[in-house]
Amino acid sequence: MANNMQQMSELTGSALEQLALQTLARFNFKGHDLLEFARESVVVYLEDDDGATRKDATFCCCKLVVNSFSITTFSPSRSSQAGGKRRPLIEEIVEKLLIAAVADADVTVRNSIFSSLHGNGGFEDFLAQADSLTAIFAALNDEDLQVRKYAISVAGRLSEKNPAYVFPTLRRHLIKLLTYLAQSADSKCREESAKLLGCLIRSCERLILPYITPIHKALLAKLCEGTAGVNANNDIISGVLVTVGDLARVGGFAMREYIPELMPRVVEALLDGAAATKREVAVATLGQVVQSTGYVIAPYNEYPQFLGLLLKLLNGELAWSTRHEVLKVLGIMGVLDPHVHKRNQQSLQGPLGDGTRTTNDAGPHIQSSDELPMDLWPSFATSEDYFSTIKFFTKKDRSLSSYHQKVVGSLMFIFKSMGLGCVPYLPKLGTLVSIVRQHIRKYLPKLLSLISELWSSFSLPVANRPVHGPHILHLVEQLCLALNDEFRRYLPIILPCCIQVLSDAERCNDYTYVRDILRTLEVFGGTLDEHIHLLLPALIRLFKVDASVDISRAAIKTLIRLIPRVQVTEHISTLVHHLKLVLDGKNDELRKDAVDALCCLAHALGEDFTIFIPSIHKLLIKHRLRHKEFDEIEGRLQRRRPLIVVSLAAQKSIRQPPVEVISDPLSDMENDPYEDVRKQPKVYQVNDARLRAAGEASQHNT
Numbered sequence: 048m049a050n051n052m053q054q055m056s057e058l059t060g061s062a063l064e065q066l067a068l069q070t071l072a073r074f075n076f077k078g079h080d081l082l083e084f085a086r087e088s089v090v091v092y093l094e095d096d097d098g099a100t101r102k103d104a105t106f107c108c109c110k111l112v113v114n115s116f117s118i119t120t121f122s123p124s125r126s127s128q129a130g131g132k133r134r135p136l137i138e139e140i141v142e143k144l145l146i147a148a149v150a151d152a153d154v155t156v157r158n159s160i161f162s163s164l165h166g167n168g169g170f171e172d173f174l175a176q177a178d179s180l181t182a183i184f185a186a187l188n189d190e191d192l193q194v195r196k197y198a199i200s201v202a203g204r205l206s207e208k209n210p211a212y213v214f215p216t217l218r219r220h221l222i223k224l225l226t227y228l229a230q231s232a233d234s235k236c237r238e239e240s241a242k243l244l245g246c247l248i249r250s251c252e253r254l255i256l257p258y259i260t261p262i263h264k265a266l267l268a269k270l271c272e273g274t275a276g277v278n279a280n281n282d283i284i285s286g287v288l289v290t291v292g293d294l295a296r297v298g299g300f301a302m303r304e305y306i307p308e309l310m311p312r313v314v315e316a317l318l319d320g321a322a323a324t325k326r327e328v329a330v331a332t333l334g335q336v337v338q339s340t341g342y343v344i345a346p347y348n349e350y351p352q353f354l355g356l357l358l359k360l361l362n363g364e365l366a367w368s369t370r371h372e373v374l375k376v377l378g379i380m381g382v383l384d385p386h387v388h389k390r391n392q393q394s395l396q397g398p399l400g401d402g403t404r405t406t407n408d409a410g411p412h413i414q415s416s417d418e419l420p421m422d423l424w425p426s427f428a429t430s431e432d433y434f435s436t437i438k439f440f441t442k443k444d445r446s447l448s449s450y451h452q453k454v455v456g457s458l459m460f461i462f463k464s465m466g467l468g469c470v471p472y473l474p475k476l477g478t479l480v481s482i483v484r485q486h487i488r489k490y491l492p493k494l495l496s497l498i499s500e501l502w503s504s505f506s507l508p509v510a511n512r513p514v515h516g517p518h519i520l521h522l523v524e525q526l527c528l529a530l531n532d533e534f535r536r537y538l539p540i541i542l543p544c545c546i547q548v549l550s551d552a553e554r555c556n557d558y559t560y561v562r563d564i565l566r567t568l569e570v571f572g573g574t575l576d577e578h579i580h581l582l583l584p585a586l587i588r589l590f591k592v593d594a595s596v597d598i599s600r601a602a603i604k605t606l607i608r609l610i611p612r613v614q615v616t617e618h619i620s621t622l623v624h625h626l627k628l629v630l631d632g633k634n635d636e637l638r639k640d641a642v643d644a645l646c647c648l649a650h651a652l653g654e655d656f657t658i659f660i661p662s663i664h665k666l667l668i669k670h671r672l673r674h675k676e677f678d679e680i681e682g683r684l685q686r687r688r689p690l691i692v693v694s695l696a697a698q699k700s701i702r703q704p705p706v707e708v709i710s711d712p713l714s715d716m717e718n719d720p721y722e723d724v725r726k727q728p729k730v731y732q733v734n735d736a737r738l739r740a741a742g743e744a745s746q747h748n749t
Contacts, residue, residue, distance in 0.1 A: 077114050080133065090140060093144070112169075112170075141173045154194065175205045175209040187216075224240045238283045269284070285328045289328055292334075295332075343379070344380065348387065357376065494526065498519060499540070546585045553589070561601070586606055600640055603629070619652060627663065645663060646676045
């Protein structure tokens with residue numbers, strides 16, 4: 048005891064404060080109302096400079112509020128009066144906790160708060176209010192996976208209290224998770240999406256029931272992509288299998304119709320001896336599917352090797368947890384008739400698949416001229432005079448203008464036939480699109496096919512990389528400018544390719560094409576709105592990694608130009624946290640750019656940005672930065688006044704002019720053949736009689 052007292056006397060500063068907060072949190076104060084003490088003496092530590100102190104303060108606040116829930120009084124009138132006093136205090140403390148849960152830079156602090164809120168149902172009445180839900184929804188996109196899980200669980204639980212406010216947001220989040228799972232180029236993002244989808248299924252069953260079919264299709268697609276062996280991504284497959292089990296538990300008998308598609312994938316995972324974790328997850332998923340759908344006995348008959356496989360898992364040197372799951376599955380699936388089992392074993396001993404490969408073993412047969420090798424085609428396309436004739440025909444002989452549309456179609460066919468041989472003419476294809484504009488839509492499938500074929504050059508090594516990357520981006524930009532909003536439907540084809548280039552640049556430390564890709568994304572502008580959740584992680588990584596200052600600044604500038612054109616409200620938490628990391632980082636040159644981006648976010652969010660103001664203000668003081676625009680935003684938000692564009696930088700970010708596209712690399716090689724036509728004055732024919740009648744007003748009353 049004396050030694051402990053001596054150690055305590057030696058503690059000073061933050062260590063002593065942390066010990067006091069920990070002691071206060073662990074002491075049994077049930078039945079005592081310490082809310083005012085918590086507001087006056089504990090909440091102040093939520094803004095301490097030490098992250099460990101803030102974490103202990105959040106835990107202490109939560110414990111003191113929870114203790115106040117257990118207070119009982121003898122008089123009903125006293126109870127109502129005391130409850131009326133306690134409620135505003137609890138609301139004030141919960142508001143402070145939620146601000147820290149969203150805006151605190153330390154992930155352990157955010158995790159601690161959501162862990163406490165998730166673990167006690169007494170907070171639900173306060174968290175179900177609109178202001179509190181806004182903060183919880185912001186945490187759905189936190190950078191930390193565990194915080195996102197807690198936020199989903201809390202929001203799902205609150206859907207029973209305030210369904211009208213919670214369901215629309217969770218429905219949008221469900222769609223976003225499915226999109227991440229299907230389209231994200233980052234394997235870690237796909238794995239986390241599968242886990243978060245399972246968390247959402249467990250937390251909000253009412254939301255999931257109408258969407259069982261699309262969720263199942265998305266999960267099955269991922270299972271079909273994963274194969275046993277070296278190329279399998281076992282973490283993603285394991286996450287998807289867990290989610291399939293959760294979906295089966297929620298869907299119940301409605302999942303029975305998907306058994307024929309699902310069972311072969313589960314059996315495939317069971318047969319994969321190279322991944323013990325995936326095999327254990329597959330056994331647990333099998334038990335959930337069988338138990339929820341009533342699919343008993345039948346698997347033994349439809350998959351004769353099934354029983355032997357399960358028994359083999361029992362006899363192997365697997366972990367006891369896996370064998371325990373196998374025993375549960377055997378108990379759920381029921382007892383098989385020994386005679387039926389013997390018959391199944393005999394069917395396995397027979398010849399397997401004799402004659403089944405007759406069609407596969409047959410030699411390849413050419414079905415159409417499309418399958419002929421290119422070297423067997425007529426050689427007219429390689430003639431040196433062929434394309435010069437086409438150019439003369441289309442551009443010089445204006446008397447044949449009625450054939451121009453057919454000529455364009457022929458050009459598309461020629462480009463497709465030539466493959467990589469069309470590269471020298473690719474820049475002029477972008478120029479052609481800029482001339483015909485929206486009339487190019489008829490040939491879009493062929494153009495997109497050509498772009499997909501040539502896009503692989505971005506991933507080649509520098510030594511072997513051709514120089515037509517900017518030409519491809521020039522063509523894509525011209526398509527976007529020509530089609531405007533109609534271009535949105537083609538973004539699911541093009542955008543993943545752009546994101547893949549950014550990811551490869553980070554992985555290979557080769558940022559050759561990053562600037563061009565960023566400029567192309569700026570040209571896309573508002574058409575990215577529906578897919579911004581796929582793009583933001585790739586942009587954020589560019590100023591997180593150890594890239595050059597120029598690349599990081601270019602990524603932040605692109606973000607600034609995109610924010611006013613797309614909806615970023617759902618991603619505010621992760622954007623602010625990463626920009627604050629840049630602001631608090633070691634690179635002085637990027638701090639002003641980070642604050643500019645934060646100001647742009649403030650204009651986009653308005654009053655909802657208020658919770659982030661204190662933490663940003665502390666960082667500006669820490670690094671002795673003065674930012675006139677941020678000071679104006681801070682003052683207006685604190686006075687609850689609407690934001691106005693007060694600086695030239697903000698005006699540029701909000702009213703951004705169209706981005707200059709990548710220029711035509713061959714624009715200086717020859718003159719535009721249509722330039723003289725555009726310069727000629729247009730002559731309009733006027734009907735004098737109709738013009739005179741239109742101006743006649745003698746028979747009209749006013």
